[in-house]
Amino acid sequence: MYLLDTLVFMGIFALLSMSLNVEYGYTGLGNFGKVAFFMAGAYAYAVTAALGWPVYLSLVMAALIAGALGAVVSLPALRLREDYLAIVTLSFGEILRIFVKAEQWLAGGVWGKTVPSAFAGLGLSPKTMAWANVLLVWAILAGVFLFLHLLMNTPYGRVLRGIREDDVAVQVLGKSLVSYKAQALMVGSAIAGVAGGLFAQYIRFIDPYMFLPLVTFLVWVMLILGGPANHWGALIGALIVEFFNRGSRIVKDYIALPFDPHNVQFVLFGLLIIFLLLYRPYGLFREKPMRTGAEVEVSKWQSSP
Amino acid sequence: MAILAVENICKSFGGLQVLKGVTLEAEEGQITGLVGPNGSGKTTLLSTIFGLTKPDEGSVKFRGQTITGLPPHRVYEAGLAFSFQLPRLITQLTVLDNMILAARDQVGAGFSGALFLRRRWRRQETELAQKAMSILELLGLVHLALHPAGELSGGQRKLLEIGRALMSDPVMMLLDEPAAGVNPVLGRKIYQKLRTLRDQGLSFLIIEHKLEILLDFADRIYLMDFGQIVLSGAPKEVIENPVFYATYVGETKDAAFSS
Numbered sequence A: 001m002y003l004l005d006t007l008v009f010m011g012i013f014a015l016l017s018m019s020l021n022v023e024y025g026y027t028g029l030g031n032f033g034k035v036a037f038f039m040a041g042a043y044a045y046a047v048t049a050a051l052g053w054p055v056y057l058s059l060v061m062a063a064l065i066a067g068a069l070g071a072v073v074s075l076p077a078l079r080l081r082e083d084y085l086a087i088v089t090l091s092f093g094e095i096l097r098i099f100v101k102a103e104q105w106l107a108g109g110v111w112g113k114t115v116p117s118a119f120a121g122l123g124l125s126p127k128t129m130a131w132a133n134v135l136l137v138w139a140i141l142a143g144v145f146l147f148l149h150l151l152m153n154t155p156y157g158r159v160l161r162g163i164r165e166d167d168v169a170v171q172v173l174g175k176s177l178v179s180y181k182a183q184a185l186m187v188g189s190a191i192a193g194v195a196g197g198l199f200a201q202y203i204r205f206i207d208p209y210m211f212l213p214l215v216t217f218l219v220w221v222m223l224i225l226g227g228p229a230n231h232w233g234a235l236i237g238a239l240i241v242e243f244f245n246r247g248s249r250i251v252k253d254y255i256a257l258p259f260d261p262h263n264v265q266f267v268l269f270g271l272l273i274i275f276l277l278l279y280r281p282y283g284l285f286r287e288k289p290m291r292t293g294a295e296v297e298v299s300k301w302q303s304s305p
Numbered sequence B: 001m002a003i004l005a006v007e008n009i010c011k012s013f014g015g016l017q018v019l020k021g022v023t024l025e026a027e028e029g030q031i032t033g034l035v036g037p038n039g040s041g042k043t044t045l046l047s048t049i050f051g052l053t054k055p056d057e058g059s060v061k062f063r064g065q066t067i068t069g070l071p072p073h074r075v076y077e078a079g080l081a082f083s084f085q086l087p088r089l090i091t092q093l094t095v096l097d098n099m100i101l102a103a104r105d106q107v108g109a110g111f112s113g114a115l116f117l118r119r120r121w122r123r124q125e126t127e128l129a130q131k132a133m134s135i136l137e138l139l140g141l142v143h144l145a146l147h148p149a150g151e152l153s154g155g156q157r158k159l160l161e162i163g164r165a166l167m168s169d170p171v172m173m174l175l176d177e178p179a180a181g182v183n184p185v186l187g188r189k190i191y192q193k194l195r196t197l198r199d200q201g202l203s204f205l206i207i208e209h210k211l212e213i214l215l216d217f218a219d220r221i222y223l224m225d226f227g228q229i230v231l232s233g234a235p236k237e238v239i240e241n242p243v244f245y246a247t248y249v250g251e252t253k254d255a256a257f258s259s
Ligand SMILES: Nc1ncnc2c1ncn2[C@@H]1O[C@H](COP(=O)(O)OP(=O)(O)OP(=O)(O)O)[C@@H](O)[C@H]1O
Pocket: B013, B016, B018, B036, B037, B038, B039, B040, B041, B042, B043, B044, B045, B085
């Protein structure tokens, strides 16, 4: 059971890490409020599922609400200087949590909100239910993985990668920055929203204290470790970090140490990030060259005499 | 009528007045040259035309339409292309991707087009790749097409910067010293290509320090000094003018060409 539980969380975090990959890995946008969009998705799911909406509709709602918030946040921030986006997203994460905590009518405030399980009433054993959750999360993860893989190997993905490196040059080449950046934040936020919806569905009770900035921090560690602008990197980074995150909790429960291994772990993650940024900024997996069909044509050209 | 009309452009950076009421016109289907000493404001003028810096005063008209203060992508859409004096390539992307990035009207460059018009943009990618390769052939960059632009040498970067401008099929090109840092033979080859394009109807505004190139290729020259146009006319006339020697070359005509 513990293994299945870990698999579910790995899948959810992999979604978050891939969503940050769209924003930061491909487009170069530092979103430091990832948890806010995760939270928005979780609450959107919780509220609509409580109204009796089916799972898929609630998940769509989670994506839409989080995506719309992504657009809202992007609009003021993207017209200002680059670093304002970091400040705006960071504060947005805090504001949303405080707002949900304060507004009891909305979703229970500090008392939290219970969420109906997607698999309730089917008479499943706990074990089968856990498997069902694993399948649900990983099926969606596979879909998102494929979707992003396709999206980033298009002319659209090329523009995003261009913006990441030199947005003035891309503008001079005729591409409007604001719409691309806003779209990247919307897509990233919508995926984070789906992750939030899956999270709420799985743990069946959410409260504002689950959505601390620590979540954002973990997602960043995952992406930077795995390798920005590489979908496998984002996925495997999430698996590794979540593995250690889990492992340290087990160690804490079963072995008496003079320190708290779970907290020490975060210090180590922090050091790991500094080390990676200094010595291996591309992480475990490097970015792959783009594939749009144009490169095939060029190879033909080059090999013909 | 002039295709590009710049009127009374003023621009200051802090206390430094870089452009002091620049007025110039570029005719359709001509190569207009812009010369002047280092720091006289030529690059600033081009960036202002392209919307990269906002002018304090003055107006820019392109094909009769006012484009003053439009963001660069709108200026591009109006039919202009720009190549930077110091290349601004996407170093992590390949030479090919840099080229295709510049292309106009890409079906797959928008979010929904990328997702839903896959067949169409893939066909377009093939066509754009062929077009890119024929330009890269001229620039001698074919063998590097699939290498990251970050691996290019300084001169090759400059070539790719011009290649991108050519790739965008503009009505008019603003080029900031296209032959600087490029070997002389290739430099002339590039200008010959520009001249062919001019004969097909393209217009050019080109900053250039090399007098012999201006003499051979420009239809009209503007001389700029301290943020103002001080002289203009056919290349021969301008170069014969004593003012030209006083402000630009600082020597006699013969000395200028022997260096
Ligand atoms: N962004 C800026 N901020 C402050 N000063 C600037 C800026 N851009 C240009 N300048 C100043 O404006 C003046 C003109 O610069 P500009 O680049 O237009 O010269 P130029 O005529 O292109 O010279 P060169 O032939 O050397 O390229 C210089 O003195 C420069 O320092």
